[in-house]
Amino acid sequence: MRYSSSVNKGARGFRGVVGESKWARLLELGVPRVHGPRVPLLRQGDPGTTVLVLLSGRVKVFGTEPDGGRLLLALRGAGDLLGEIAARSASRRTATVETIDRCTVSVVPAERFNAFLEEHNGQAALADYSLSKLSQTVPYQVELVHFSPERKIARLLLEVVALADDAVADRYRVPFSQQELANSLGVVRSTISQHLLRLKDSGALRQDHGHLVVADPGLLRAFAGL
Known part of the structure; x- marks a missing residue:
């Protein structure tokens, strides 16, 4: 399968770091796969035998606690690598990666x-x-400890809509249920409901056919403290 190596000025992630020609070469080393929403791509504890190159869609990265709880570590989008640390060190994966949307990945064997x-x-x-990814991941831990639930929610929603690419039909639609938001942020669902209601009353969010939508990104940024 051949991939275009034309210049993409909006490239992000590893694609933005290595440039288009090397990115295209990396894709040629793998096998493309398409996955639907809410599908585990990598599992915590599994051996790092492959690297996934994310071509489209969004994923969430989370750690599993001994009691079965799941702690959100990061969100990733098109242009990112998944599982590269375990592949480089021939170690086991330290987190689970699950699709948010329909995603296309290229599966590259670790040795390649x-x-x-x-x-x-x-x-x-x-x-x-890796340094840029670390700088994005650490704030989640800070937010969990120091930020109010409202600010946590606003920041998470802003990030997930910012990562939406052209393959996402409605980039401002929130792809999480209230329970998924609660699980991701480590709060109870009633707290999520309370603050979502306030955000909707303010006009930052709206409900559309049963789905939550970011109606005013600028106002939501104010709630996020950005």
Whole structure:
């Protein structure tokens, strides 16, 4: 399968770091797969035998607690790598990755991914990318401890709509149920309901045919403290 290597000025993630020609070469090393929403792509504890290159759609990354609880660690979108740390170190995966939308990935065997990095002097690019991912992940832990539920909700909703690509039919539609929001943020559902009602009353959010929609991103940013 051939992929276009034309310049994409809006590229993000690892794609934005390595550039279009190397990105296209990386895709040629893998096998494309399409997955529907809410499908586990990688599981915590499994061996890191592959790297997933995310071509379209959004995913959530979460850790599983001993009691079965799930702690949201990050959201990822098109242009990101999934599972590259375990593949580089030949270790077990430290988190589970699950699709939010219909997603297209390229499945690259770990040995091919590592050879790609060697061939293209990609270690520095991967280090830069990993650092950027870390800077995005740490705020989730800070928010869980220090932010009000309303601010946590607003920031999560802003991020998930920002990651929507052209494959998402309605980029401002929130792809989470109230229970999923509660699980992701570590709060009870009644708290989520209370603050969503306030956000809807303010005009930042609205309900559309049973789905939550970001109606005013600027106002939602104010609630997020951004």
